[in-house]
Amino acid sequence: MKAQGNMFGSLTLTRARQMPSSAECYARLLFVMLIVLLPVWSYASDDNCLTCHKDWEDDTGPSHLITRDIHFQNGFSCSDCHGGDAALDDMDDVRKSTGYRGVPNHLQVPDFCARCHSDAAYMRSHNPSLPTDQLDKYKTSVHGQRLFGQRDVKVANCVSCHSVHQIGDGKLPHSSTYPANVPVTCARCHADKQYMAEYNISTSQFDDFKQSVHGIALLQRNDLGAPACNDCHSNHGAAPPGHESLAAVCGNCHVFQMELYDKSPHKAAFAENDFPMCETCHSNHKIEKPQDSMVGTSDNAVCANCHSADDGTRAFGVADTLSSGLGRLVNARSQAKSVLDEAMAKGMLTTNEEFMLGEADQALIQARTAVHAFGTVEFMTKAEIGLAKADTVRVNSKALIDDYYFRRKGLAIATLFITIVAIGLYLKIRRLG
Amino acid sequence: MSHSTDSKTGLASRGYTWLDQRFKISALVDYMGHKVVPVHGHSIFYYLGGITLFLFIVQVVTGILLLMYYRPGADSAYESVRFIVSEVTFGWLIRALHSWSANLMILFAFLHMFTVYFTHAYRKPRELTWLSGVGLLALGLGFGFSGYLLPWNELAFFATRVGTGMVGAIPVIGDQLLIIARGGEDVTGATIGRFFGLHVAILPALFTVMLSVHLIFVQRQGMSEPLEWQGKPESEKKYQKFFPNFLYRDLLVWLVALNALALLAVLFPDGVGAIHWPLGTKADPFAPPPLVIRPEWYFMFAFQALKMLPAHVLFVEGELFGIILFTIGGLIWALVPFLDRKSQANQRSRLFFWFIIAMTILGYILE
Numbered sequence: 001m002k003a004q005g006n007m008f009g010s011l012t013l014t015r016a017r018q019m020p021s022s023a024e025c026y027a028r029l030l031f032v033m034l035i036v037l038l039p040v041w042s043y044a045s046d047d048n049c050l051t052c053h054k055d056w057e058d059d060t061g062p063s064h065l066i067t068r069d070i071h072f073q074n075g076f077s078c079s080d081c082h083g084g085d086a087a088l089d090d091m092d093d094v095r096k097s098t099g100y101r102g103v104p105n106h107l108q109v110p111d112f113c114a115r116c117h118s119d120a121a122y123m124r125s126h127n128p129s130l131p132t133d134q135l136d137k138y139k140t141s142v143h144g145q146r147l148f149g150q151r152d153v154k155v156a157n158c159v160s161c162h163s164v165h166q167i168g169d170g171k172l173p174h175s176s177t178y179p180a181n182v183p184v185t186c187a188r189c190h191a192d193k194q195y196m197a198e199y200n201i202s203t204s205q206f207d208d209f210k211q212s213v214h215g216i217a218l219l220q221r222n223d224l225g226a227p228a229c230n231d232c233h234s235n236h237g238a239a240p241p242g243h244e245s246l247a248a249v250c251g252n253c254h255v256f257q258m259e260l261y262d263k264s265p266h267k268a269a270f271a272e273n274d275f276p277m278c279e280t281c282h283s284n285h286k287i288e289k290p291q292d293s294m295v296g297t298s299d300n301a302v303c304a305n306c307h308s309a310d311d312g313t314r315a316f317g318v319a320d321t322l323s324s325g326l327g328r329l330v331n332a333r334s335q336a337k338s339v340l341d342e343a344m345a346k347g348m349l350t351t352n353e354e355f356m357l358g359e360a361d362q363a364l365i366q367a368r369t370a371v372h373a374f375g376t377v378e379f380m381t382k383a384e385i386g387l388a389k390a391d392t393v394r395v396n397s398k399a400l401i402d403d404y405y406f407r408r409k410g411l412a413i414a415t416l417f418i419t420i421v422a423i424g425l426y427l428k429i430r431r432l433g
Numbered sequence: 434m435s436h437s438t439d440s441k442t443g444l445a446s447r448g449y450t451w452l453d454q455r456f457k458i459s460a461l462v463d464y465m466g467h468k469v470v471p472v473h474g475h476s477i478f479y480y481l482g483g484i485t486l487f488l489f490i491v492q493v494v495t496g497i498l499l500l501m502y503y504r505p506g507a508d509s510a511y512e513s514v515r516f517i518v519s520e521v522t523f524g525w526l527i528r529a530l531h532s533w534s535a536n537l538m539i540l541f542a543f544l545h546m547f548t549v550y551f552t553h554a555y556r557k558p559r560e561l562t563w564l565s566g567v568g569l570l571a572l573g574l575g576f577g578f579s580g581y582l583l584p585w586n587e588l589a590f591f592a593t594r595v596g597t598g599m600v601g602a603i604p605v606i607g608d609q610l611l612i613i614a615r616g617g618e619d620v621t622g623a624t625i626g627r628f629f630g631l632h633v634a635i636l637p638a639l640f641t642v643m644l645s646v647h648l649i650f651v652q653r654q655g656m657s658e659p660l661e662w663q664g665k666p667e668s669e670k671k672y673q674k675f676f677p678n679f680l681y682r683d684l685l686v687w688l689v690a691l692n693a694l695a696l697l698a699v700l701f702p703d704g705v706g707a708i709h710w711p712l713g714t715k716a717d718p719f720a721p722p723p724l725v726i727r728p729e730w731y732f733m734f735a736f737q738a739l740k741m742l743p744a745h746v747l748f749v750e751g752e753l754f755g756i757i758l759f760t761i762g763g764l765i766w767a768l769v770p771f772l773d774r775k776s777q778a779n780q781r782s783r784l785f786f787w788f789i790i791a792m793t794i795l796g797y798i799l800e
Contacts, residue, residue, distance in 0.1 A: 347703065407699050411699040419692065422689060425688065429682060
């Protein structure tokens with residue numbers, strides 16, 4: 001036998017029997033080519049934007065910042081926004097490539113973002129939960145109207161609030177649109193006196209908000225249920241959904257107060273005088289925690305801002321009734337709590353009384369809410385319930401305290417009786433020896 | 434006056450004669466009249482059993498009163514206990530007396546047992562008296578465990594879940610035993626039914642029988658004389674009559690105990706310190722367990738010892754190993770009179786005693 005002529009022809013007969021066939025040979029060759037070419041292909045398909053820009057930019061450059069961007073984290077690359085062929089490694093070639101959009105200017109940004117964010121079909125395939133009407137709403141806002149109408153490039157566009165390359169999920173604390181960060185985001189422009197000078201609007205909103213009941217809840221207690229700027233002023237539009245004006249937005253959260261207000265005589269009177277509803281009494285950004293002293297006829301009561309004893313209405317009398325009713329209820333509740341605390345301190349079982357005091361507290365809250373009817377009927381209905389509950393708590397707690405002393409007296413008598421019997425028995429034992 | 438006293442004495446005498454003719458009680462009275470109790474340096478220990486008995490009687494009386502208002506069941510147990518302590522006249526006092534006397538009964542049972550142990554009072558011929566006493570203590574602990582769940586509050590629920598859960602560690606039959614103990618896979622209203630039946634029917638019946646046996650043994654054999662009296666001449670031994678001398682003293686101790694119990698129940702109706710039983714909030718099986726799940730103080734030594742055991746001891750699961758150890762320990766303890774060969778030498782091992790004390794203290798410190 002002789003060795004077969006093939007590419008391994010020099011091998012011996014024995015080895016030749018183990019040699020691969022031609023098909024196997026080609027397969028091996030293909031495998032080797034694949035191994036060699038795979039990195040090359042892989043390199044060619046890489047995002048060259050990042051590769052080059054990272055070389056040029058420091059840590060604050062877009063190519064570095066982008067790693068924290070929600071789009072990048074979800075697989076989008078530079079070319080998805082800026083267009084062009086990311087596989088090219090020459091910038092001039094990129095600029096000439098198909099679809100290259102480059103860097104938009106301030107006026108172009110809204111449309112630049114809306115290319116995807118206003119495309120319902122596209123957004124459904126990536127994030128179906130996001131609305132797609134941001135641009136439409138933005139156009140109705142003061143920002144949008146000034147940008148598109150007066151081509152004012154100082155007003156906020158998308159990136160002013162969301163950032164350019166660090167756009168984060170608003171649910172995450174590092175995002176500029178995270179609820180607790182929103183006031184700071186807005187304040188970057190609105191608290192800047194120099195920047196806002198030409199607009200002739202106040203720049204104290206952020207300072208006011210920080211001192212308000214909402215600001216303290218949001219910024220100090222980190223209560224994300226408290227409203228930030230966008231909860232009243234809306235995110236992108238001019239007014240929150242379902243409200244014809246910003247003044248009505250309080251009713252979004254303070255539902256009962258708004259319902260009562262709508263039925264109250266103030267509704268028509270405020271509309272007639274163009275008063276801004278809730279804001280008339282509570283102010284806007286510096287909304288302080290409401291005090292009972294706001295209601296009444298004293299000089300520091302807000303009622304007295306508009307009403308007086310001789311204004312020809314019964315308003316002053318109503319204010320006086322509301323004020324005295326609140327005072328009585330608060331006092332009754334306070335007395336009940338004091339007696340209850342004493343009963344608790346004496347170790348008495350006060351579960352029922354504690355529960356009932358909770359009901360009195362609830363009635364107090366409802367009475368304070370009922371003030372917004374600006375009449376006496378709704379208010380007194382709630383106040384009477386609270387007064388009755390508080391009085392029951394006080395009486396029951398007093399009875400518990402009396403019972404506490406009764407127990408001790410009973411104990412003293414029983415102990416005395418047992419001790420006398422014990423002494424008698426002891427004497428008997430001694431007599432027995 | 435004299436005529437009146439004579440007529441009363443005559444009435445009592447006639448009544449005694451009437452009873453004696455029918456029940457032959459004169460033999461019993463003669464026996465009691467001749468019964469004596471040793472007097473020595475440790476005579477005070479003789480009263481510990483009596484105090485335990487007194488506290489058991491308080492348990493029975495207050496338990497029956499509580500039974501009039503208590504309603505077992507997941508929807509009614511907590512509410513009925515709350516009703517007892519807040520609405521029923523003196524209900525708070527009855528519950529406080531029941532809880533205080535329960536704890537004190539266990540305490541005095543332990544003290545009684547240890548004094549018997551350290552004074553060798555269990556030695557021949559009192560082996561069965563010791564055994565019945567150990568049985569009574571076990572039943573007393575059963576009362577405590579079953580009664581703990583009955584208010585159906587948060588702490589009771591989770592403590593019972595942990596306590597009954599240990600049964601599940603027993604190999605092969607553990608799961609089945611757990612279901613039998615709980616009346617299901619978890620602690621539920623069905624568990625209350627079982628524990629209630631155990632607490633007010635089964636355990637009292639067994640306890641009454643065991644207590645009767647124990648008392649008959651004690652009365653029949655009399656009080657154990659101290660070991661030091663062996664070989665002592667009769668002239669140097671001091672005795673007092675059981676009736677009326679010892680009985681009066683016993684009654685005096687009972688009165689002191691009653692006074693102490695009344696003071697504790699009125700001043701601390703919900704207990705004090707680590708020994709407390711506030712009603713708290715109702716049990717909620719879906720609520721997270723409280724930060725501290727603590728058994729009653731008399732189970733603390735076992736609880737702490739089981740907690741300190743590693744997950745595995747050799748090839749045995751730690752919890753199972755602990756249960757085996759406690760079972761063996763309990764058996765050895767119960768059989769001490771039969772295993773002890775050193776009574777005469779006055780050598781006592783205090784290992785068990787110090788183990789219980791140390792583990793109980795550790796349990797509260799490490800909490």
